[in-house]
Amino acid sequence: MNLPKKIFDRKVKLKYENTIITGPKRVGKTFLVFNFLKNFKGKYKYFDFEDYREKDFDIKNYDLIIFDNFDFSIPIPQIPTFIISSKNIKLPNFKHIELKGLDFEEFFAFESTTNVNQCFDKFLRLGNFPRIFSEEYFRDEYLKETLELLPYNNTILKFFFSHIGEKFTLYQIYQILKKEIKISKDSVYNITNELIKNKIIYEVNKFNSPKSPKKFYAYNFAFKNILTNRKNIQFTFENIIFLELKHKEIFYKDNLTFYIPEEEKGILVLPFADEEVVKEKIKKINGIKQLDIITISNEFEIKSQKFKVEVKPFTTWRFAE
Numbered sequence: 001m002n003l004p005k006k007i008f009d010r011k012v013k014l015k016y017e018n019t020i021i022t023g024p025k026r027v028g029k030t031f032l033v034f035n036f037l038k039n040f041k042g043k044y045k046y047f048d049f050e051d052y053r054e055k056d057f058d059i060k061n062y063d064l065i066i067f068d069n070f071d072f073s074i075p076i077p078q079i080p081t082f083i084i085s086s087k088n089i090k091l092p093n094f095k096h097i098e099l100k101g102l103d104f105e106e107f108f109a110f111e112s113t114t115n116v117n118q119c120f121d122k123f124l125r126l127g128n129f130p131r132i133f134s135e136e137y138f139r140d141e142y143l144k145e146t147l148e149l150l151p152y153n154n155t156i157l158k159f160f161f162s163h164i165g166e167k168f169t170l171y172q173i174y175q176i177l178k179k180e181i182k183i184s185k186d187s188v189y190n191i192t193n194e195l196i197k198n199k200i201i202y203e204v205n206k207f208n209s210p211k212s213p214k215k216f217y218a219y220n221f222a223f224k225n226i227l228t229n230r231k232n233i234q235f236t237f238e239n240i241i242f243l244e245l246k247h248k249e250i251f252y253k254d255n256l257t258f259y260i261p262e263e264e265k266g267i268l269v270l271p272f273a274d275e276e277v278v279k280e281k282i283k284k285i286n287g288i289k290q291l292d293i294i295t296i297s298n299e300f301e302i303k304s305q306k307f308k309v310e311v312k313p314f315t316t317w318r319f320a321e
Contacts, residue, residue, distance in 0.1 A: 008110050008133060009035060012097055016040075016064070020083040020091050023099035024200050024219050026146050028130035029084045032099060033066055036082075040064065049073070086151075088198045098199070101128030101220055103244055104318050116315045117297070124236070127222025128243070143226050150200065155181050156191050160201045160216050161223035165235030167213035202242065207251035207259050215252055217242045233296075237314075238269045241294055244318060255284045264289040266307075271296045278302055278311065292317065 010028060014036040021029045037044060042063030050069040059065050059077050068084045076083070076091075083094070090096050102110070104123055110133045111119045126132055126139050129146070150157060159177060174188040195201045200219055206212035218224070221239035225231070238257055242250070251259045258267040266288040268281060273295045282304055285291060291304070293311040302309045312320070
């Protein structure tokens, strides 16, 4: 195996220990291993279980084994091993790294420009797959190719990727999908749960109301642009913000895009907010200590007697975190 000429550093680093790296296709799992190998002095062997030509599984006299797309068809060796999987699984005695696509800070570090606003425009257009920096790909074709590679019902995938940020119950989704394809309610529920488990999509519940419609977001917000002509910067921008949040528990409320209970913080995502719009929205918000209003480029001061308010452009908010 020859390492690529150009390998960018991710925030996550591998160590020389048993590690399983999970995450959806194209988020950079294999390149994370390449990054480790470029400075590794030992002898290693790489196996790709999606390459059916691979027959020789001789692992003697190696310091490190790498199993890419591992299907557990052979025993795990008793030497340090990296396992790469698109399924979100854990193994005893293995460190677990759950990899996502590039966050904006990583994207900006990979970019050649120092203009953060130009970089965000590119991020918005291209999405968060690392490979766009290492090879010449047409973005739309690469996204379409990735969509076809994901091992799930294509119609269900397209529904979720086309409707990021919108509110649905699973039963509503089933009612919509059964008009397009022959599918059972149980199948829709099971596939949705599998997509959530493997971090293809994320669900956000309404705070203290688990039976209310949920909001869904994609692991790459750029999928929406290749699947629908209904361009909606609001929902795409929401998806970007959601992926940047590092909190374990994220909800939404009627008047808040996101709510983080551990900090009693509300987030309003308003791409093109102006002062009058913000003032009206603030009147309807209660039960928080802080409100972050995130825009694409607007910035101004708003006062509230109920809670602290900050209006910030995305790039300011992101690098202040």
